[in-house]
Amino acid sequence: MPVKPTDQPTRVALYARVSTLDKGQDPETQLRPLREYAQRRGFAIVEEYVDQASGTSEERTQYKRMMAAAKKRQLDAVLVWRYDRFARSTQALVNALKEFQSLGVDFISYQENIDTTTPTGELIFHVMASLAQFESALISQRVRAGMARAKAQGKHVARPRLAQAKQEAIAQLLREGLSMNQVSKQLDVAYGTVYNYAQKQKNA
Numbered sequence: 001m002p003v004k005p006t007d008q009p010t011r012v013a014l015y016a017r018v019s020t021l022d023k024g025q026d027p028e029t030q031l032r033p034l035r036e037y038a039q040r041r042g043f044a045i046v047e048e049y050v051d052q053a054s055g056t057s058e059e060r061t062q063y064k065r066m067m068a069a070a071k072k073r074q075l076d077a078v079l080v081w082r083y084d085r086f087a088r089s090t091q092a093l094v095n096a097l098k099e100f101q102s103l104g105v106d107f108i109s110y111q112e113n114i115d116t117t118t119p120t121g122e123l124i125f126h127v128m129a130s131l132a133q134f135e136s137a138l139i140s141q142r143v144r145a146g147m148a149r150a151k152a153q154g155k156h157v158a159r160p161r162l163a164q165a166k167q168e169a170i171a172q173l174l175r176e177g178l179s180m181n182q183v184s185k186q187l188d189v190a191y192g193t194v195y196n197y198a199q200k201q202k203n204a
Contacts, residue, residue, distance in 0.1 A: 077105060
């Protein structure tokens, strides 16, 4: 894991998201306390990233810019107002935190008072990762049971077709040179699904 020189202030990125469904939301409501928090901790704010998009939207351009900056080692920590302003789901959050961990980037959620720069924050992250894995296993188990029941009843069983927008996003990211694993994490799509669409593109 990369180590930041101790004589330099922590470079932090602030991330805020306001929903397109509520036009009355102001990102300053999130950013103001984040700036004050960064100042109290002695952090150097490198940039503020603000998206105006729903939590499920793929068009979070500022989120993608922030992740790209993290990969280029241009920041040491990400500070957000609340988990649900940052990630679409628990699994998406865990995936992002795992990537941050591999890059040596810390994550701080202001409202939940979670900070991976502390041992307690690290512990909570690992608990969340375990819960997300458990939740995923339960969902898969229920899906398999449901498919088996439908098959036993003589019903046709097939996976739902992936949305066209997500198919196009997979194709675009693969063209940009991202690995199938990276595409899977970024779009929160199963690796097998990405692999299948990649094979279809090759055979097209």
